[in-house]
Amino acid sequence: MKPVSEMTPAQAAGVKYVLTDIDDTLTCAGKLVESAYRALWDLRRAGLKLVPVTGRPAGWCDCIARQWPVDGIVGENGALAFWEEPSDEGLPILKTMFHENALRNDSPALLQARDAALDGVPGLRLAKDQFARLFDIALDFAEEDPALSLTCARRAAEIAEREGARAKISSIHVNIWLGDYDKLSMALRFLRLRFGWQDDLGEALFVGDSPNDEPMFAHFPLSCAPANIRRWDGVLQKRPAFIAKNEGGEGFAEIARALLDRADKR
Numbered sequence: 025m026k027p028v029s030e031m032t033p034a035q036a037a038g039v040k041y042v043l044t045d046i047d048d049t050l051t052c053a054g055k056l057v058e059s060a061y062r063a064l065w066d067l068r069r070a071g072l073k074l075v076p077v078t079g080r081p082a083g084w085c086d087c088i089a090r091q092w093p094v095d096g097i098v099g100e101n102g103a104l105a106f107w108e109e110p111s112d113e114g115l116p117i118l119k120t121m122f123h124e125n126a127l128r129n130d131s132p133a134l135l136q137a138r139d140a141a142l143d144g145v146p147g148l149r150l151a152k153d154q155f156a157r158l159f160d161i162a163l164d165f166a167e168e169d170p171a172l173s174l175t176c177a178r179r180a181a182e183i184a185e186r187e188g189a190r191a192k193i194s195s196i197h198v199n200i201w202l203g204d205y206d207k208l209s210m211a212l213r214f215l216r217l218r219f220g221w222q223d224d225l226g227e228a229l230f231v232g233d234s235p236n237d238e239p240m241f242a243h244f245p246l247s248c249a250p251a252n253i254r255r256w257d258g259v260l261q262k263r264p265a266f267i268a269k270n271e272g273g274e275g276f277a278e279i280a281r282a283l284l285d286r287a288d289k290r
Contacts, residue, residue, distance in 0.1 A: 200244025
């Protein structure tokens with residue numbers, strides 16, 4: 025991983041879309057920090073399209089699509105996308121898109137995988153945002169105390185996969201679901217359908233921080249991370265191209281400044 029300061033003006037000038045994880049990418053200690061939120065507005069004012077790509081639930085995505093300075097959001101690790109479009113009456117209309125392979129999270133097979141993971145990892149629990157989810161189940165290992173180890177998270181993911189579920193580890197949750205999709209597949213679909221994107225990888229920059237972002241790191245040459253991605257050294261098989269000096273939301277703000285500064289210098 026190169027320092028984000030080594031991003032070239034030519035690379036920065038080509039970017040039209042900024043995709044970003046949320047937890048521990050825009051946040052620090054669970055809070056959306058001022059510098060990161062300001063950076064979203066700065067990027068938007070510069071004319072860039074902003075799309076969070078997150079494991080957070082449909083209920084959060086409804087709020088974020090309506091209230092944040094973004095052009096859409098991909099949620100539940102790729103099960104859905106929400107965005108606003110203008111209407112003739114003046115008020116925007118919330119649009120939704122659901123992946124055709126996504127199965128509702130009350131499926132008996134998924135509930136069986138959930139129970140097996142909870143039984144197999146003492147201290148693991150349902151995430152408090154589970155009530156707002158449609159398709160996946162989030163198992164909390166590090167969002168609230170008692171925080172469990174990465175070993176516990178990996179054990180939970182292994183159990184769920186053995187039961188036939190998909191499983192991805194974020195910085196706080198183990199997300200499990202049924203269906204062949206992930207963050208990348210829905211992010212690509214959303215960019216193509218919403219904006220007519222022609223798969224020009226030089227036009228998109230992604231920022232993330234954890235194992236569930238690996239498909240994005242692998243696909244986008246202009247991928248970045250805050251410094252806290254170092255906690256996954258030895259775990260990640262695909263790493264981002266660039267890394268910030270700062271962690272969490274401060275790191276995102278650093279990446280946004282580097283992108284805008286270098287684009288202006290071309």
